[in-house]
Amino acid sequence: xxxxxxxxxxxxxxxxCFIVVIFYFNSSLKPEHxxxxxxxxxTRRSPLQSLxxxxxxxxxxxxxxxxxxxxxxxxxxxxxxKRRVLxxxxxxxxxxxxxxxxxxxxxxxxxxxxxxxxxxxxxGVSGDHKDPLAIPANEAHVPGNLRTLSEYSTxxxxxxxxxxxxxxxxxxPFERLVSAYRNKFTRSYNTAFHKRxxxxxxxxxxxxxxxxxxxxxxxxxxxxxxxYLVDPATQREEPFNEHWERxxxxxxxxxxxxDVVGKYETLEQDSRYVxxxxxADQQVRFPASSKSTRTTGDxxxxxxxxxxxxxxxxxxxxxxxxFLLFNYSAPAYLKFR
Numbered sequence: 001x002x003x004x005x006x007x008x009x010x011x012x013x014x015x016x017c018f019i020v021v022i023f024y025f026n027s028s029l030k031p032e033h034x035x036x037x038x039x040x041x042x043t044r045r046s047p048l049q050s051l052x053x054x055x056x057x058x059x060x061x062x063x064x065x066x067x068x069x070x071x072x073x074x075x076x077x078x079x080x081x082k083r084r085v086l087x088x089x090x091x092x093x094x095x096x097x098x099x100x101x102x103x104x105x106x107x108x109x110x111x112x113x114x115x116x117x118x119x120x121x122x123x124g125v126s127g128d129h130k131d132p133l134a135i136p137a138n139e140a141h142v143p144g145n146l147r148t149l150s151e152y153s154t155x156x157x158x159x160x161x162x163x164x165x166x167x168x169x170x171x172x173p174f175e176r177l178v179s180a181y182r183n184k185f186t187r188s189y190n191t192a193f194h195k196r197x198x199x200x201x202x203x204x205x206x207x208x209x210x211x212x213x214x215x216x217x218x219x220x221x222x223x224x225x226x227x228y229l230v231d232p233a234t235q236r237e238e239p240f241n242e243h244w245e246r247x248x249x250x251x252x253x254x255x256x257x258x259d260v261v262g263k264y265e266t267l268e269q270d271s272r273y274v275x276x277x278x279x280a281d282q283q284v285r286f287p288a289s290s291k292s293t294r295t296t297g298d299x300x301x302x303x304x305x306x307x308x309x310x311x312x313x314x315x316x317x318x319x320x321x322x323f324l325l326f327n328y329s330a331p332a333y334l335k336f337r
Contacts, residue, residue: 044279046101046163046165047100047101047102047164047165047279048101048163048165048259050276050279051165051259061273065260065261065270068261068327069258069259069261072258072326072327075324076325078324079321079325083255086252086255086256088150089150090150090252090255091148092148092149092150093106093107094149094150094166094251094256095116095146095147095148095149096149096164097119097123098147099123100278100280101163101164101165102119102164102167102274102278103149103164103167104168105167105250105251105256105258107171107176107250108180108243109176109179109180109183109243110169110170111169111267111271113140114132116140116141116145116146117133117287118132118275118286118287119146120135120146121135121283122283122284125145125146130284132284132285132287165259165274165277166258167258167259167274168251168253168258168260168262169267169270170247170262171263171264171265172265172300172331173247173319173322173323174300174304174319175264175295175296175300176264176295177244177300178222178303179295180244181222181225181303182295183243184197191216194216194217194218197217197228198217198218199214199215199216199217200217201217201220201224201225201227201228202214202217202219202220202224204227204233205231222306222307223306226307226315227311229315229318230314230315230318246318246319246321246322247322247325248321248322248325254325262274263326267286267289268286268288271286272286300333301331301333304331305333308335309334309336310336312334312336316336
């Protein structure tokens with residue numbers, strides 16, 4: 001039975017409110033409109049103009065990033081078959097800087113705190129702080145300080161996807177995972193994570209847990225964390241927390257054309273490149289890393305020593321797309337190879 005015309009119109013309008021026209025991934029596609037932005041009496045190139053039409057085109061750094069775009073495009077063609085439309089929920093991790101024409105998809109445990117600090121300075125929400133490191137880390141993560149793409153209307157979303165520079169930063173998947181475990185489960189101050197996830201992991205994956213462990217969840221082992229991740233019941237209950245969610249699920253790189261794919265391994269160089277494209281490299285500098293506690297490949301190898309080949313394989317399969325899309329090889333320390 002056909003619905004009355006009025007109901008069909010209302011249904012179509014409601015659907016239109018939530019569906020975003022897909023921006024097809026094509027690394028050779030140039031934006032339709034590369035407008036110059038005004039600043040007082042001066043005009044300057046947009047970041048996309050700087051990337052695709054400016055002097056950057058011939059630079060060695062630009063060649064590296066062109067290679068990364070092409071590798072990502074090829075991997076998307078090879079390993080993804082179904083295309084779908086983007087919905088606002090998909091865009092909650094993409095931060096918007098309208099002043100500089102930037103879209104940044106933040107990935108936890110890949111320098112996202114410092115990138116949020118930089119964007120707070122660039123967008124003017126940092127108050128008197130001109131040095132990103134002067135902004136407290138917890139303030140950088142306050143919802144509402146920076147706008148995300150999901151907050152815009154559908155026409156505004158599509159306009160920004162077409163004309164803004166889109167970038168993200170990625171990291172070797174298992175180094176990122178070990179970094180997330182160390183930060184969220186081995187630090188005494190992360191009691192919220194212990195209560196929220198630790199108690200659940202202990203209850204589900206530890207035989208005969210002590211009452212104190214069930215109450216606090218503050219002594220989860222890496223092995224138990226792996227069991228939790230590969231357990232099909234985990235994702236049936238709720239989506240992964242953003243700190244261990246796969247990058248391809250956070251940023252949708254086969255649906256959104258990212259102009260710059262930065263890597264944690266070349267963080268300072270790639271960050272400087274983005275700021276140069278935005279014409280903001282004289283306004284703010286990306287903070288240099290000084291942490292001696294950062295998770296390395298050798299450290300990740302130590303954590304995987306007690307994980308059986310069976311569970312190593314299951315975990316690799318879970319993060320396989322991130323390895324493939326961003327050109328990371330399976331670590332040599334894995335025993336199932």
